[in-house]
Amino acid sequence: xxxxxxxxxxxxxxxxxxxxxxxxxxxxxxxxxxxxxxxxxxxxxxxxxxxxxxxxxxxxxxxxxxxxxxxxxxxxxxxxxxxxxxxxxxxxxxxxxxxxxxxxxxxxxxxxxxxxxxxxxxxxxxxxxxxxxxxxx
Amino acid sequence: xxxxxxxxxxxxxxxxxxxxxxxxxxxxxxxxxxxxxxxxxxxxxxxxxxxxx
Numbered sequence: 001x002x003x004x005x006x007x008x009x010x011x012x013x014x015x016x017x018x019x020x021x022x023x024x025x026x027x028x029x030x031x032x033x034x035x036x037x038x039x040x041x042x043x044x045x046x047x048x049x050x051x052x053x054x055x056x057x058x059x060x061x062x063x064x065x066x067x068x069x070x071x072x073x074x075x076x077x078x079x080x081x082x083x084x085x086x087x088x089x090x091x092x093x094x095x096x097x098x099x100x101x102x103x104x105x106x107x108x109x110x111x112x113x114x115x116x117x118x119x120x121x122x123x124x125x126x127x128x129x130x131x132x133x134x135x136x137x
Numbered sequence: 138x139x140x141x142x143x144x145x146x147x148x149x150x151x152x153x154x155x156x157x158x159x160x161x162x163x164x165x166x167x168x169x170x171x172x173x174x175x176x177x178x179x180x181x182x183x184x185x186x187x188x189x190x
Contacts, residue, residue: 039152039153040145040152040153040190041147042190071171071172071175073175073179076175076176076179077141077179077182077183080179080180080182080183081183081186081187083183084180084183084184084186084187085187085190088184088187088188090187090188090190092145092190095147095148096145096146096147096152097145097146097147098143098144098145098146098186099143099144099146100141100142100143100186101141101142101143101144102139102140102141103140103141103142103156104138104139104140104158105138105139105140106138107171107174107175
């Protein structure tokens with residue numbers, strides 16, 4: 001009886017483990033195709049310049065929007081997308097139109113994470129004070 | 138970082154909607170200017186947008 005219950009428990013654990021692994025999905029940023037099954041018709045001979053494309057930056061905060069505008073973000077993003085369409089040979093067939101909504105933007109240099117080597121994050125090393133050990137001894 | 142939500146529409150009907158993001162490291166830790174980092178962000182984002190078509 002005990003042996004049978006152990007076998008059942010093991011089987012349940014195995015199924016849970018397998019389903020957990022197979023159910024893993026990549027993050028949205030890792031996989032750009034967030035809608036499996038959706039089809040955008042591609043026309044290899046079409047010109048990227050003919051694709052209606054708009055950039056909406058209204059979701060950004062005023063400060064980030066100003067920074068994005070200062071760098072001519074909208075026009076540069078639209079131009080880069082058209083250039084990439086030509087490079088990858090993936091141009092949507094007319095009359096498909098694309099709307100790009102900029103949801104987040106930060107232009108400042110990323111701060112180094114403390115815990116990196118001295119040459120990677122000198123500010124962390126200079127401002128760090130030695131920790132007092134609390135081992136209880 | 139630069140996050141973009143793209144919608145492909147045809148005749149007022151949404152065909153597909155997908156999100157792409159470029160993390161802060163994509164811009165580069167040691168790249169000298171803002172322009173250079175922004176160019177790289179834009180390029181990476183555009184590449185991912187078109188790959189999602």
